[in-house]
Amino acid sequence: MNPISELVKNLADQHGRERHSLLPILQGVVEQEKYLSEYSMIEIARELDLPASEVFGTATFYSFLDYKKMGKYIIRICKTITCSMKGKNQVLLAIEDMLKIEVGETTPDGTFSLLQTNCLGFCHKAPAMLINNEVFTELTPEKVREILSVYLNKKKEGVSYDN
Amino acid sequence: MTINYQLKRADFIFKNENDWEKVLSKSLTHTPQELINELISSELKGRGGAGFPTGLKWKITAEVNDATKYVICNADEGEPGTFKDREILSMVPYKVLTGMAVCGYVIGAKEGYIYLRGEYFFLLPELNKAIREFEYYCKEIKFDFTIRIFMGSGAYICGEETALFESMEGKRGEPRNKPPFPSNYGYMGKPTVINNVETLAHTFTIFKYGAKRFYDLGVQYSRGSKLFSVSGDTPKPGIYELELGMSLADFVEEFGDGDTKAVQVGGASGFLVPRKRFSETAIGFQGKLVGISLPTGGSMMLFNSSRSMFNVLDNYLEFFPRGILRTMHPMPRRLSAIVTGNQSRQARRKKCKVPG
Numbered sequence: 409m410n411p412i413s414e415l416v417k418n419l420a421d422q423h424g425r426e427r428h429s430l431l432p433i434l435q436g437v438v439e440q441e442k443y444l445s446e447y448s449m450i451e452i453a454r455e456l457d458l459p460a461s462e463v464f465g466t467a468t469f470y471s472f473l474d475y476k477k478m479g480k481y482i483i484r485i486c487k488t489i490t491c492s493m494k495g496k497n498q499v500l501l502a503i504e505d506m507l508k509i510e511v512g513e514t515t516p517d518g519t520f521s522l523l524q525t526n527c528l529g530f531c532h533k534a535p536a537m538l539i540n541n542e543v544f545t546e547l548t549p550e551k552v553r554e555i556l557s558v559y560l561n562k563k564k565e566g567v568s569y570d571n
Numbered sequence: 572m573t574i575n576y577q578l579k580r581a582d583f584i585f586k587n588e589n590d591w592e593k594v595l596s597k598s599l600t601h602t603p604q605e606l607i608n609e610l611i612s613s614e615l616k617g618r619g620g621a622g623f624p625t626g627l628k629w630k631i632t633a634e635v636n637d638a639t640k641y642v643i644c645n646a647d648e649g650e651p652g653t654f655k656d657r658e659i660l661s662m663v664p665y666k667v668l669t670g671m672a673v674c675g676y677v678i679g680a681k682e683g684y685i686y687l688r689g690e691y692f693f694l695l696p697e698l699n700k701a702i703r704e705f706e707y708y709c710k711e712i713k714f715d716f717t718i719r720i721f722m723g724s725g726a727y728i729c730g731e732e733t734a735l736f737e738s739m740e741g742k743r744g745e746p747r748n749k750p751p752f753p754s755n756y757g758y759m760g761k762p763t764v765i766n767n768v769e770t771l772a773h774t775f776t777i778f779k780y781g782a783k784r785f786y787d788l789g790v791q792y793s794r795g796s797k798l799f800s801v802s803g804d805t806p807k808p809g810i811y812e813l814e815l816g817m818s819l820a821d822f823v824e825e826f827g828d829g830d831t832k833a834v835q836v837g838g839a840s841g842f843l844v845p846r847k848r849f850s851e852t853a854i855g856f857q858g859k860l861v862g863i864s865l866p867t868g869g870s871m872m873l874f875n876s877s878r879s880m881f882n883v884l885d886n887y888l889e890f891f892p893r894g895i896l897r898t899m900h901p902m903p904r905r906l907s908a909i910v911t912g913n914q915s916r917q918a919r920r921k922k923c924k925v926p927g
Contacts, residue, residue, distance in 0.1 A: 490802045
């Protein structure tokens with residue numbers, strides 16, 4: 409059995425095969441694979457006995473369930489008003505400059521993806537961003553360069569840095 | 572009309588109290604009717620922003636005859652400028668859990684869910700620990716109630732209660748038409764009480780200290796205290812618990828930087844109050860005698876005169892199209908003209924001009 413069918417089967421065993429198990433299963437696949445491929449959505453549809461279009465329709469509603477191939481670390485920077493007021497744009501420019509990608513893109517080696525997201529709920533410590541599930545607040549261009557270089561070094565040393 | 576209420580600090584929510592076991596077992600010795608009466612006489616209203624009387628919500632759901640009911644804690648805090656629920660769940664989770672369990676007892680539900688927004692994934696380990704501890708105690712006193720966490724996946728609209736049910740049922744998080752209301756037809760079509768995190772934390776205070784202690788705070792129609800998430804151009808951003816009914820002028824005096832020109836009350840979908848309206852605007856639920864009062868989920872964003880309101884509106888519109896405008900029927904005509912760019916830049920600027 410190929411790894412994706414096995415993953416989907418395990419998740420279905422864990423969460424059940426009802427319609428209301430769909431979201432936890434989609435989340436489980438995204439956690440492992442970083443995105444939902446067409447193939448994995450079809451596998452989920454088969455396992456839960458749903459039309460594949462329903463799975464696709466549900467998955468694409470949620471901004472954290474990406475259906476494009478994503479990097480190992482997904483950077484989501486908050487684009488909401490307070491973060492913008494406190495210098496989000498400079499931080500964003502620093503990231504784009506350092507990783508040589510723009511919003512919506514992934515580095516060629518598949519390490520980082522850069523996205524903007526809605527309010528992260530850290531307006532009192534703006535600007536804020538998520539890298540996978542970890543939060544970083546009160547960012548400045550200097551601080552964000554430091555944070556990213558920690559991730560880059562981890563990658564160079566071959567240490568896995570999953571949280 | 573000028574309203575003269577001083578800004579009054581309160582300290583209930585984050586007060587560290589280690590006796591939740593006692594509060595829970597004491598509450599369970601009362602009849603559901605007594606607990607409902609206590610809640611109704613406290614005049615607690617929903618703290619998510621809509622302000623529906625909590626006691627009434629529990630009462631209506633309790634009266635529906637069904638073997639399966641649910642209690643849901645809405646922790647999908649997505650309104651820009653709101654961050655109080657995360658703080659409650661990480662500092663005093665047992666207050667929320669106790670509130671849910673007592674609600675389960677009152678309405679006759681055996682299962683509770685916390686719908687936690689995907690952005691707060693990092694809260695999971697601590698929250699799960701608190702839930703395990705809580706369920707262990709429930710088992711000890713032979714009270715049958717389980718709590719599970721359902722993770723959201725980054726959809727602002729799922730904070731709306733019926734969209735939240737849809738999402739939990741594994742569908743797109745699109746709001747249902749009302750009626751039927753959740754008290755009759757909620758999660759999985761069963762009677763459901765859905766409360767904001769902060770509302771449940773307040774029920775803990777009420778069950779512990781009695782309704783009077785809560786009722787004595789605030790003003791008519793807006794009783795009790797409320798958490799405010801203060802951000803923007805302020806020297807002291809953060810979370811503050813204040814009595815309801817204060818005037819915006821007093822609020823700005825306390826939290827402004829001396830140059831505040833507008834305050835956004837209740838997040839991007841709330842109200843923008845310009846400077847000249849500060850003194851006539853109160854924060855609380857609409858009443859007959861208190862002039863203009865604005866209900867809020869607690870988001871207070873301050874803007875000083877260096878900010879262009881056009882840029883603020885531009886940012887909001889960027890926030891909404893994906894989340895809301897597409898699901899809003901019909902889209903307000905003027906707004907749609909701005910979204911689609913059918914208007915000159917000059918006309919847009921004119922519309923956004925804030926006097927004062």
